[in-house]
Amino acid sequence: MGFKGLQPxxxxxxxxxxxxxxxxxxxxxxxxxxxxxxxxxxxxxxSGVNADSxxxxxxxxxxxxxxxxxxxxHEELIRYAIDGGIEQVKRxxxxxxxxxxxxxxxxxxMGGAQAVLEGVLEGTKGLITGxxxxxxxxxxxxxxxxxxxxxxxxxxxxxxxFRALWKRAxxxxxxxxxAVVYEDPWLAxxxxxxxxxxxxxxxxxPYPRVKQLRETMRAEGVADSVPIVMAGGVWALxxxxxxxxxxxxxxxxxxxxxxxxxxxxxxxxxxxKDHLRTLEPGDxxxxxxxxTGFYSSAVKNKFLNALVDRSERQIxxxxxxxxxxxxxxxxxxxxxxxxxxxxxxxxxxxxxxxxFTEALRTPDDTLVFVTPExxxxxxxxxxxxxxxxxxxxxxxxxDHDDWSTGRLADPRSFCIQKGLQxxxxxxSIQDNLMFAGHAAYRFKTDPFYSNNFTPTVKELVxxxxxxx
Numbered sequence: 520m521g522f523k524g525l526q527p528x529x530x531x532x533x534x535x536x537x538x539x540x541x542x543x544x545x546x547x548x549x550x551x552x553x554x555x556x557x558x559x560x561x562x563x564x565x566s567g568v569n570a571d572s573x574x575x576x577x578x579x580x581x582x583x584x585x586x587x588x589x590x591x592x593h594e595e596l597i598r599y600a601i602d603g604g605i606e607q608v609k610r611x612x613x614x615x616x617x618x619x620x621x622x623x624x625x626x627x628x629m630g631g632a633q634a635v636l637e638g639v640l641e642g643t644k645g646l647i648t649g650x651x652x653x654x655x656x657x658x659x660x661x662x663x664x665x666x667x668x669x670x671x672x673x674x675x676x677x678x679x680x681f682r683a684l685w686k687r688a689x690x691x692x693x694x695x696x697x698a699v700v701y702e703d704p705w706l707a708x709x710x711x712x713x714x715x716x717x718x719x720x721x722x723x724x725p726y727p728r729v730k731q732l733r734e735t736m737r738a739e740g741v742a743d744s745v746p747i748v749m750a751g752g753v754w755a756l757x758x759x760x761x762x763x764x765x766x767x768x769x770x771x772x773x774x775x776x777x778x779x780x781x782x783x784x785x786x787x788x789x790x791x792k793d794h795l796r797t798l799e800p801g802d803x804x805x806x807x808x809x810x811t812g813f814y815s816s817a818v819k820n821k822f823l824n825a826l827v828d829r830s831e832r833q834i835x836x837x838x839x840x841x842x843x844x845x846x847x848x849x850x851x852x853x854x855x856x857x858x859x860x861x862x863x864x865x866x867x868x869x870x871x872x873x874x875f876t877e878a879l880r881t882p883d884d885t886l887v888f889v890t891p892e893x894x895x896x897x898x899x900x901x902x903x904x905x906x907x908x909x910x911x912x913x914x915x916x917x918d919h920d921d922w923s924t925g926r927l928a929d930p931r932s933f934c935i936q937k938g939l940q941x942x943x944x945x946x947s948i949q950d951n952l953m954f955a956g957h958a959a960y961r962f963k964t965d966p967f968y969s970n971n972f973t974p975t976v977k978e979l980v981x982x983x984x985x986x987x
Contacts, residue, residue, distance in 0.1 A: 522756045522986035523763050527560075528746065528772065530697060531620050531648035531670065536561045538983060539748055541776025542624025542651060543709065543954065544568025545939035550607045551784040554614025555976035557621050562772075564651065565611050567625040567639055569596070569907065569936065570603030582940065584905050589916055593906030597631040601638035608643040620648040622672070626710070627655035628811050630906040630918040633663065640667040649697050654710045654813060655909070658684060661692040670697035672748065676704040676712030677728065678735035685739050698772060699736065700748040701729050705805065707751030708776050708956035710813040719805050719814060725749065726762075733769050743769035750774035754958045754965075757986035775983065777956035781968065783975045788945045791953065794818070796968065798960045805957075810913035810932040816957060821949040822938065825893075830931050832870050832888040833881070834863035851878030851888055879930040882912075887930055900934040907936040 520526065527534040540556040542548050542564035549571060553563030571579045582599045584592040604623065611621050623643075625636050632652075640647065640663070652660050653674025664671035673689070673696075675681045681699055689696055704713040705722035713719055729747055736745065746769070749762065753773050756763070762771050780787055781795050802819050808826045809815045817823055837844040837858045844858035850871040857878075859867070867878070867888060875888035879897065889897070904914035911917075913932035915924045938952035962968050967982055974982065 521984040523760055525756065525763055525984070528770065530562065533620070535619050536980070536984070537746065537770075537772035538562070538980060539622070539750075539772060539774040540564045540779050541708075541750060541774050542566040542622070543776060543780075544624070544626060544629075545936070546571050546943035547780065547787055547939075547954065549786045550610030550614060551786055552779055552782065552976060553607075553621060554611035555782075555784045556779065556980065557611065557615035557619030559977045559980035560619050561980055562620045562622055562648070563611060563615065564622045564624045565604070565607045565647075567600065567604040567607075567623050567635060568629055569600055569940065570607045572599065572603040572606045579944065581944075584903070589904050589906050589914075590922055592904070593630055593916075593918060596905045596907060597634050597638070600629075600631070600635040601642065604635065604639035605642035608639065608646050612643075612646040621646060622649045622651055623647050624651045627652050627657040627660075628710075628813070628909050629654075630908050630911075630916075632657075632909065633659060636663055637666075640669060651700055653700065653702060653712065654811065656680070656684060658688045661689045661695065664695050665692045668695075670695050672696070672698045672700055674700040674702050674712075674750070675732070676702055677714065678732040679714075680712065681732060682735050682739065685741075690739065693741070696741070696745060698746040698748050699732065699741075700750050700774065701725070701732055703749075703751030704814070705751075706816075706957045708803070708816050708959075709954045710809065710811060710815045711751075711805065713805075713814045719807075725752070729762075729771075730767055733767070736769075746770040746772040748772040748774050750776065751956060752958050754778065754961055755987050756983060760986075777959050778979060778983075779976065780955070780959075781962055781973060782979055783973055787943060788948075790945075790948050791942065792973065794948050794953075795955070795959055795962045796971070798955075798963060800960045803955050803957045803959055808932055810911045810929070810935050811908055812910070812912055816954065818953040818955050818959065820953060822933075822951055822953075826931070826933065829887055829889060829893075832875055833885050833931075834859055834867060835883075835885050837884070848878070848886075851876060851886065857886070880927060881929055881931055882927040889930065897930050900937060901928050903937075904934070905936065 538561040544566045553565045556563035586592045649670035651672040704711040843860045848857040870888040877894040878886040901914045909918045912929045915928040942951035
């Protein structure tokens with residue numbers, strides 16, 4: 520028995536601890552971490568987002584793209600993703616050795632999400648217990664799960680989002696919905712489901728929101744035995760004591776995304792693990808730079824600070840003289856049809872004097888000022904786009920119809936595939952995107968990690984079961 524009488528649950532026909540490893544895309548969780556989590560009796564999660572595959576010697580195959588067009592590279596990306604996903608699931612299943620369960624996590628907003636999901640499920644029959652899926656509204660998740668006879672676990676951030684999914688699709692396949700994941704949009708790492716009605720600077724207590732989600736589920740006839748998985752900000756179970764065995768909430772399962780980063784089996788590079796031990800409260804930033812258009816949470820570093828600074832070097836313009844836009848911009852742009860305020864022209868001249876000599880247009884009729892090196896990198900990354908998202912603000916790619924979002928590519932964003940692939944495979948932890956949940960600062964103060972102790976996944980799960 521675990522902390523405060525925490526009991527195993529029945530999932531996929533076997534008893535497992537109600538502890539889920541959060542799936543972290545682009546190689547931040549892989550077979551080693553998720554297989555070990557399942558072997559420890561929990562639910563391990565293989566990420567199906569650009570997962571690694573290996574050559575005959577066991578080395579990671581670099582995902583290099585050869586096609587001349589984005590559509591061609593997108594097809595290569597899907598192939599890599601399916602091959603990698605199958606490989607990771609098979610290896611995780613072997614490590615689990617009949618214990619716990621293996622889930623697959625996919626981002627609904629990733630490019631070719633449906634094709635990747637179908638391909639991985641087709642190639643791993645009987646190995647995956649359930650599919651978790653968020654970032655967007657994954658309406659088709661239930662019908663894909665039904666085709667492959669696996670459970671599905673939608674990820675939502677509100678009762679309202681769940682109701683929309685249920686009414687449109689999930690009510691037709693209720694028997695395969697194993698749980699509903701509530702992901703706290705203020706505290707979770709990676710992409711967050713903040714709606715336009717919610718203030719990113721004012722976190723809300725998750726308890727009333729999860730209570731409301733349960734009430735919504737009950738109103739739709741979903742049994743209390745279908746768990747809600749609490750994800751985002753979960754560190755120690757003793758802080759969630761009043762959630763366990765609570766009739767208001769029904770069955771609750773806990774998801775850990777950030778803590779499994781610092782384990783022996785965690786595949787992230789050592790430099791990243793070491794950096795996690797140095798974080799202070801406030802070192803994780805909830806920001807809007809992701810090309811998905813979603814808010815996301817990542818560790819503040821040189822890369823993120825440069826994006827913040829870039830957005831601050833921004834002025835609005837008009838194509839014709841209008842209102843306050845009474846003077847012509849004479850720096851950073853070619854041509855004369857950029858009308859700005861007098862004050863903004865002075866700001867622009869000051870930026871140019873500091874070396875930010877290139878003005879790039881954004882989809883919002885503004886200009887951002889960057890160095891020639893930044894401009895060259897932005898243009899190259901946009902040209903190299905391999906269609907890793909269903910809609911990409913940075914490159915204007917869309918994975919269907921005419922392959923374009925119809926909007927100007929946004930230089931305030933970045934190539935997320937490049938940033939995540941590089942950091943996961945040993946690239947600089949200052950110059951790439953480092954996702955983490957907002958509780959990551961606790962590595963520094965939690966005595967479990969003192970004297971540079973790095974637990975195995977089994978030791979971490981055992982520790983969590985004590986309540987700490």
